[in-house]
Amino acid sequence: MPYDVTALRSRLEAIVGPDHVAAGTEANSPLAVDGVVPALSVRPGTQDEVSKVVAACSAAGAAMIPRGGGTAMGIGNRPSRADAVILLDRLDRVVEFDPANLCITVEAGVRLGALQEKIASDGEVLPIDPPDDEKVTMGGLVAANQSGPSRLLYGTARDFVLGMRVVLPDGERVHCGGRTIKNVSGYDMNKLFIKSFGTLGIVTEVTVKLLPAPVMRAGVVGLFPTLSQATAAVTRTLESFLLPEALDLLDPAAMDLLAPRLELGAPGGAHGVAVALAGSRSTVERQARDFETLFRAEGARVVPLPEARTVSAWSSIRNVFGLLPPAPSRVVCKISVPIDKGGAMLGAAGADGKALGLQTAVFAHAGSGVVWAAFVLGGRPSEETVTGLQRSLEALRQRAAAAGGSLVLCEAPPALKARMDAWGAPPPGLSVMKRIKSEYDPRALCSPGRYLGGM
Amino acid sequence: MARKELVEALRKIVGKTNVLDSLVDMQLYQYDAYLEERRPDAVVFVHSTEEVSGVVKVCNEHGAPFVPRGGGTNLSGGTIPARGGVVLEMIRMNKLLEVDKASLRARVQPGMFNLELGTALAPHGYQYMPDPASQKAATMGGNVAENSGGPHCFKYGVTTNHVMGMTVVLPDGEIAEIGGKAPDTPGYDLCGIFVGSEGTFGICTEVVVRIVRLSEGVKTMLAIYDSIERGSEAVSAIVAAGMVPATLEMMDQLVIQAVEQSIHCGLPLDCATVLIIEVDGLKDDLEEQCKAIADICTTHGAREVRVAKDDAERAMLWAGRRGAFGAVARLAPSYLVCDGTVPRTALPQVLRKVAEVGKKYDLKIPNVFHAGDGNLHPLILFDWRDKEQKIRVMKAGTEILELCVQLGGTISGEHGVGLEKMDAMKLCFSDADIRSQVALKRAVDPKDLANPGKMFPVTAEVACAV
Ligand SMILES: Cc1cc2nc3c(=O)[nH]c(=O)nc-3n(C[C@H](O)[C@H](O)[C@H](O)COP(=O)(O)OP(=O)(O)OC[C@H]3O[C@@H](n4cnc5c(N)ncnc54)[C@H](O)[C@@H]3O)c2cc1C
Secondary structure, three states: OOOOHHHHHHHHHHHHOHHHEEEOOOOOOOOOEOOEOOOEEEOOOOHHHHHHHHHHHHHHOOOEEEEOOOOOOOOOOOOOOOOEEEEOOOOOOEEEEEHHHOEEEEEOOOEHHHHHHHHHOOOEEOOOOOOOOOOOEHHHHHHHOOOOOOHHHHOOHHHHEEEEEEEOOOOOEEEEEOOOOOOOOOOOHHHHHOOOOOOOOEEEEEEEEOEEOOOEEEEEEEEEOOHHHHHHHHHHHHHOOOOOOEEEEEOHHHHHHHHHHHOOOOOOOOEEEEEEEEEOHHHHHHHHHHHHHHHHHOOOEEEEEOHHHHHHHHHHHHOHHHHOOOOOOEEEEEEEOOHHHHHHHHHHHHHHHHHOOOEEEEEEEOOOOEEEEEEEOOOOOOHHHHHHHHHHHHHHHHHHHHOOOEEEEEEOOHHHHOOOOOOOOOOOOHHHHHHHHHHHOOOOOEOOOOOHHHO | OHHHHHHHHHHHHHOHHHEEOOHHHHHHOOOOOOOOOOOOOEEEEOOOHHHHHHHHHHHHHHOOOEEEEOOOOOOOOOOOOEOEOEEEEOOOOOOEEEEEHHHOEEEEOOOOEHHHHHHHHHHHOEEOOOOOOOOOOOEHHHHHHHOOOOOOHHHHOOHHHOEEEEEEEOOOOOEEEEEOOOOOOOOOOHHHHHOOOOOOOOEEEEEEEEOEEOOOEEEEEEEEEOOHHHHHHHHHHHHHOOOOOOEEEEEEHHHHHHHHHHHOOOOOOOOOEEEEEEEEEOHHHHHHHHHHHHHHHHHOOEEEEEEOOOHHHHHHHHHHHHOHHHHHOOOOOEEEEOOEEOOHHHHHHHHHHHHHHHHHOOOOOOEEEEHHHOEEEEEEEEOOOOHHHHHHHHHHHHHHHHHHHHOOOEOOOOOOOOOOOOOOHHHHOOHHHHHHHHHHHHHHOOOOOEOOOOOOOHHHHHHHOO
């Protein structure tokens, strides 16, 4: 639907001030979404302004794409339209921190890292640890349900959000949930917006529950000569009473990248299993001992991560793809499978990369069934390379689907996205999802085309 | 006659004997654990997903509303067929289909009782965490539909945190597997919105749940107080000290006395309140934790802290807590279970105010609650034969919910909205908020056949049926 950019621009300027509206015409603008350049970008400063901006775009029939920290903008298909990018970074206020009730309410643009800093002063923590936490905004965290290694013990954003405020596609402001840890008043609307990737409206405020920070942290890394030994250690861990916070499995390429940072010596082609331990001194020390024994029994060389280095070591592990060349020259995908299938998927993805002659790194949140694989294509990949990688990814996707799982493209150059759906075959229930989409966003103005099934 | 044709069509799906339509039978299905009643037109015993789908399609053809029913223990009128129609009796779909230890999941049918699942998992060394006090008689399908909580949810989360997938029969009869053993299914979180939808989004015919290794160690303790306020302060103090016990439950004097009469679990009759605190996890620091908690309790005025010395003593304490609602039935012919939540630190204040409400309306209100979650259950005693008293009870109940909302809480922590709290929704949601929820109902159930006439204020609900 054609709309009048100039008219919309002046309407938006009247809402947020001329300093906060810009044309987004540069081809390489970081605001481009999978190569689609928006005509405008707008930075509302309050939740009320978000509502007015959305209402104005809606009235003009302009397609809107919300953007938080930009760390998850690669997830999804190329948008069918992108008229206005709505930047939420100015919504950076802490609305209410209630340490006694282990709960905080923040605006959507507050960075996860900043939130952690704020609550750490009261000895509290939000145990969600996606990569790039200093950039990730709370709105984006929720919209993409981003997670990291410690989802093993604590779950994901889905398990921590108590309430939120959302601006619906017509500009109406609603709130979902509340601020108590139990709440079944009406539908669990939080779940509708979590993982909706900006296709049903814009999250402007989030209330999450917090946990007391652990007294102590430590870790153990095992270097295993073979993948089957490493997966055996994972299995043994899950069968034991031990309660690690995180249990990541790393392929030899990922271990090579991490070795200097984790002070592992020469990994020598080993697979790694890393555990994070948190809690009281007695339980952490006991678990560290038990893991050393358990890993050795499966044939590993063991490197303990002492308390002082644990936090930085885990930051390196979850950010391991940061050690690879950045987008757009690489492909990152997330493979989700039942927990016991993770090891095999990790092996398969690594082998595919090798066969294609691409630099590859793969790691898995092995107790959660999530495998992350990165393939470096380089500056100008040949047609043959792109086709080869596409074939491999499709085969991996089929394998994941056969196990009841999925493969989602989280970063890929437009050339690959043009040939391959980011989400794969739509899951059952697509008809309901489409009805939901058209109920909330009947004119398909919110991040159109990005979600699965063409939504 | 429409009803006769409906019954005939249902019998074609499930066989003659699996459809009930006699007056006596309909009277048996006209109530649940809440206070209102309405007769269905037919009751159908279902045995498989396909049968459920067939029944739902018949309901669609006849424009008949349908209501799934599990144990009927819900306290908000969720299973009362508000507009008549067909009740689907889920109780025969009660098998444990699979225990997949390698992927830490179990697959169960919805008619299985929560406790049965726990009992079946224990020999494998696993447990399912949500444990509503009604677990003996509440089904997994009911738990899913109400997003039930329980004592152990303070540490482990409620049903929605443990349901990873489902097979559902949608309101038009379509069968869909949503979520599953693999995490993070692409697309909207249908599984997440289905949990807590109180039967209004269709029927769950299979549940994939997360199972957790049995804890290496558990310790249960009882802290005894002469002041209910001091007891509820201790709850916040324990949490503020950075402890995460598995449970933090409270019972007041009236409840304790009723429990002692019926179960004899050794609770002191002369105290104002007891806290049941459990810690679990690795055995190494449980002693340490118990000691730290006991110290906090003592500092906050506990007259005595007892640690259960063995499993038998633990089981006794829990029998007392789980039997509390039942025991209170000894105190009066009926009672209304209130179910509000407040931020934990507001507990002392809200308890004081609940007592004032009791005085104002001249009603006895014992309290039993999930203190760690800030989820209170004042039980307003009355005699259902006394019409005037019932009016006072309803007013008192509403006032208590208003208090909870004023203190930053909400109108239901775990029992759901159902028929009971349709109007109370307005206490915590704006018209726009409610419209956005009704929009979801319209998207999932455009014909408004799945458990209609529930959840929303009557005015909003009319808009539902477009
Ligand atoms: C003594 C007592 C103690 C209780 N303690 C707790 C407690 O600690 N925590 C707590 O949360 N609740 C508690 N409850 C409330 C109640 O037990 C729970 O809500 C329970 O989950 C209901 O399960 P049910 O099988 O009895 O469901 P029902 O009462 O049969 O149904 C409840 C709702 O679920 C729907 N439903 C049932 N089966 C299905 C299905 N297969 N698919 C879709 N929808 C379905 C019904 O239509 C209805 O709307 C208690 C109740 C009592 C009487």
